Amino acid sequence: MRDTHRRRPEIFHAIWRTVARIPRGRVATYGQIARMTGAPGGARTVGWAMRVLPDGLSIGGRDVPWHRVINALGRMSPRRASDGGDGTAAQARRLRLEGVVFEAGGRVDLSRHLWRGDRRRR
DNA sequence: CGTATGACGAGCC
DNA sequence: AGGCTCGCCATAC
Numbered sequence: 001m002r003d004t005h006r007r008r009p010e011i012f013h014a015i016w017r018t019v020a021r022i023p024r025g026r027v028a029t030y031g032q033i034a035r036m037t038g039a040p041g042g043a044r045t046v047g048w049a050m051r052v053l054p055d056g057l058s059i060g061g062r063d064v065p066w067h068r069v070i071n072a073l074g075r076m077s078p079r080r081a082s083d084g085g086d087g088t089a090a091q092a093r094r095l096r097l098e099g100v101v102f103e104a105g106g107r108v109d110l111s112r113h114l115w116r117g118d119r120r121r122r
Numbered sequence: 123c124g125t126a127t128g129a130c131g132a133g134c135c
Numbered sequence: 136a137g138g139c140t141c142g143c144c145a146t147a148c
Contacts, residue, residue, distance in 0.1 A: 011145075030130050034144095041143050043130035048145065050129050069129075077129040087129080127147080134140085 008052065011039060015049040020059040022068040025099045026115040027108055029072045036117070047077065067094040068115075074107035 018037045022028050034042040050066050057064055067090075071077045081087035092102065100113055 009145080031132095034130085039144080041131090042145080043143080044128060045130090045144050045146090047129040052146095066129085071129080072131060079129040091129090125148085128145100130143085132140105132142090135138090 011037075011042075011045065012049040012052065014038070015046050016053065016057065016064050017059055019050075019066065019069055020062065020064050021117060022065055022115050023117075024065075025113070027068050027070050027095065027100060027110070027113050028115045028117070029110070030069060030077075031072055032115075033069060051079065067091045070108060072110075074103075074110050 014037045015033060018033050019028070028036075030043040030046040033046045034040060037046075039045060046069065050069055053064060053066055070091075076088035076091045078086035078088055092106075095108070096102070100108055103109055
């Protein structure tokens with residue numbers, strides 16, 4: 001195994017560990033993950049951690065569910081995909097497969113699907 | 123070491 | 136509600 005991810009700073013690993021706790025069928029926001037990881041204000045850092053997430057990395061015996069991390073608006077954050085697209089289609093498909101419902105505007109109702117793992121209300 | 127760059131977010135308008 | 140600006144934080148160069 002080429003452990004390129006081991007070169008990443010601990011903060012990324014901490015973020016990946018938090019993301020690994022998001023239950024199936026739930027979503028969490030970048031800011032929420034940042035707070036839960038002990039890095040308030042580090043929402044963009046979470047985005048960066050998702051961006052460099054090693055393909056196929058598993059923590060605690062299961063894959064890191066990167067698709068369950070969406071932005072505070074309930075939308076998939078656009079990113080640059082290899083095919084030139086924004087890469088959000090695949091994420092939405094994965095979420096739908098686990099029962100996440102999208103509203104007409106293509107957004108996820110956070111009051112219904114947000115992970116309350118940190119006991120936070122919304 | 124200064125600047126640019128983001129899978130962000132809270133405020134304002 | 137939707138668009139803009141600005142602040143954040145770690146990385147790239």
